[in-house]
Amino acid sequence: MRYEAPDSIEGAVGLLARTPGACHVLAGGTDLLVRLRSETLEPETILDIKRIPGMHEITPEDGGWRIGAAVSGAQINEHDGLCADWPGVAEAVGLIGSTQIQGRATLAGNLCNASPAADSVPAMVAAGALARIAGPDGTRDVPVAEVPTGPGKTSLDTGEFIASIFLPARPERSGDAYLRFIPRTEMDIAVVGCAVSLTLDADSTVDSARVALGAVGPTVVEVETAAEALVGTQVREGAQQQLATVCSAAARPIDDKRGTEHFRTHVAGVLARRAAAIAYARAKGDRA
Amino acid sequence: MSQIHVTTTINGDATEFLCEPEETLLDVLRDRLGLTGSKEGCGTGDCGACSVTVDGRLVCSCLMLGAEAQGARVETIEGMADGDDLHPLQQTFLDHAGLQCGICTPGILVAAKSLLERNPAPSEEEVRYWLAGNLCRCTGYDKIVRAVMAAADDMRRAS
Ligand SMILES: Cc1cc2nc3c(=O)[nH]c(=O)nc-3n(C[C@H](O)[C@H](O)[C@H](O)COP(=O)(O)OP(=O)(O)OC[C@H]3O[C@@H](n4cnc5c(N)ncnc54)[C@H](O)[C@@H]3O)c2cc1C
Ligand code: FES
Ligand code: FES
Numbered sequence: 001m002r003y004e005a006p007d008s009i010e011g012a013v014g015l016l017a018r019t020p021g022a023c024h025v026l027a028g029g030t031d032l033l034v035r036l037r038s039e040t041l042e043p044e045t046i047l048d049i050k051r052i053p054g055m056h057e058i059t060p061e062d063g064g065w066r067i068g069a070a071v072s073g074a075q076i077n078e079h080d081g082l083c084a085d086w087p088g089v090a091e092a093v094g095l096i097g098s099t100q101i102q103g104r105a106t107l108a109g110n111l112c113n114a115s116p117a118a119d120s121v122p123a124m125v126a127a128g129a130l131a132r133i134a135g136p137d138g139t140r141d142v143p144v145a146e147v148p149t150g151p152g153k154t155s156l157d158t159g160e161f162i163a164s165i166f167l168p169a170r171p172e173r174s175g176d177a178y179l180r181f182i183p184r185t186e187m188d189i190a191v192v193g194c195a196v197s198l199t200l201d202a203d204s205t206v207d208s209a210r211v212a213l214g215a216v217g218p219t220v221v222e223v224e225t226a227a228e229a230l231v232g233t234q235v236r237e238g239a240q241q242q243l244a245t246v247c248s249a250a251a252r253p254i255d256d257k258r259g260t261e262h263f264r265t266h267v268a269g270v271l272a273r274r275a276a277a278i279a280y281a282r283a284k285g286d287r288a
Numbered sequence: 289m290s291q292i293h294v295t296t297t298i299n300g301d302a303t304e305f306l307c308e309p310e311e312t313l314l315d316v317l318r319d320r321l322g323l324t325g326s327k328e329g330c331g332t333g334d335c336g337a338c339s340v341t342v343d344g345r346l347v348c349s350c351l352m353l354g355a356e357a358q359g360a361r362v363e364t365i366e367g368m369a370d371g372d373d374l375h376p377l378q379q380t381f382l383d384h385a386g387l388q389c390g391i392c393t394p395g396i397l398v399a400a401k402s403l404l405e406r407n408p409a410p411s412e413e414e415v416r417y418w419l420a421g422n423l424c425r426c427t428g429y430d431k432i433v434r435a436v437m438a439a440a441d442d443m444r445r446a447s
Contacts, residue, residue: 001308001309001310002309003292003309003353003355005355005356005358026353026356028351029351029352029353029356030333030351033312033333033350033351033352033353034332034333034351036310037331037332037350038332046309046310046353048353048355048356050356072345074345097333097421098333098336098420098421098422099346099399099402099403099417099418099419099420099421100333100336100339100346100347100348100351100399100421101333101348101351101421103342103345103346103347104345104347104348104351104352
């Protein structure tokens with residue numbers, strides 16, 4: 001195995017495109033090193049992106065936030081501006097692992113690891129986040145939802161990697177939230193995850209919404225019928241019930257020892273209504 | 289396969305080492321530098337026995353390559369006591385019987401020190417959440433948590 005740590009995006013792309021044999025990007029390493037150790041992965045080259053300038057930075061851009069691909073979960077949760085704008089994304093990434101894991105784990109790594117249960121991914125999808133992909137032909141911006149294509153698989157081409165994640169400007173009267181169900185209180189993999197992001201009009205009625213579910217299918221699921229259930233309402237009981245019904249209907253979970261299909265389907269609806277209530281309260285200016 | 293030359297600072301001392309590309313920082317600390325205080329409980333980020341700080345951030349040294357330590361500032365359990373003077377956390381772990389077999393202890397001490405540097409007056413809940421990635425099979429955690437709270441008190445009083 002070789003270890004490369006280029007100091008530019010171009011250098012990284014060149015190595016990714018030209019290196020013979022399997023070349024894997026290393027960000028926080030909290031997935032990659034576990035797989036190296038278990039020998040489910042035997043790369044010829046590990047490409048560490050952490051020495052590329054800008055990878056560790058969170059920068060304001062067009063009213064939103066550009067988050068470098070090496071920014072850790074801990075760094076995100078220490079950033080007041082970002083947390084104020086996107087509390088749901090911050091709480092989702094904050095749920096990943098322990099304090100030690102938080103010191104390293106990245107959004108792009110969580111996305112590219114392509115686990116159906118990845119916690120930050122539904123929150124990024126609900127937020128309308130874009131992944132900036134660097135490759136041999138320059139950069140392109142794609143919606144986060146288009147990156148994972150199945151468990152462990154992404155739509156990235158040879159020579160490409162994610163240079164940053166962009167969270168767009170947060171409109172006035174907006175809020176987002178993420179909830180997951182795990183059998184314990186900490187350090188576990190989501191049985192179901194749900195993120196809701198919504199924007200209200202001046203009289204506190206939902207004007208637009210995005211709802212995404214994790215761990216109930218091979219990839220994250222954006223539930224359009226759930227957005228429809230919320231728009232035009234004030235997220236009261238009837239709307240919440242309708243939201244729960246359509247989210248349960250959209251769930252296509254597996255059945256395993258961590259949760260039966262029936263249970264996961266039900267919980268998808270329960271989490272959706274709870275997350276919607278939190279997002280709604282945040283959108284009204286309640287920072288709880 | 290060529291070895292990688294790494295220059296770093298460990299517990300304040302400029303340190304150089306050679307390592308294989310796939311060697312973890314934990315392997316380097318233990319097998320190349322003789323710093324065997326950091327333990328390997330799992331090697332997969334679950335137990336925290338290998339906890340160290342890198343540039344002030346608490347991490348699992350089993351989930352980091354030695355090569356990634358280039359230019360970094362690494363702090364391990366070996367740097368915690370000041371000569372023969374124990375760190376207040378080490379003293380309260382002794383006083384409160386916060387350890388039995390001791391395998392988890394170096395990682396827990398390093399993690400707790402990093403908490404108290406950020407938050408000198410943590411609540412019990414904050415201590416428990418911060419240490420959720422440090423497993424102990426012996427103590428049942430209660431004495432550990434009490435020892436951390438007591439050290440926080442001592443350190444606040446001393447400052
Ligand atoms: C103890 C423990 C607990 C965990 N708990 C959770 C949890 O609760 N929830 C959860 O969702 N995850 C959890 N994880 C998994 C992991 O921590 C997350 O998926 C994390 O976000 C991965 O980020 P990373 O930067 O460490 O990725 P890495 O390990 O560096 O990379 C992961 C994968 O993505 C690729 N990759 C990384 N960055 C890029 C990039 N910029 N461009 C292209 N490809 C890239 C790598 O090649 C690799 O295949 C846990 C892991 C451990 C060890
Ligand atoms: S040995 Fe590193 S977390 Fe267990
Ligand atoms: S004292 Fe034995 S594992 Fe903690």
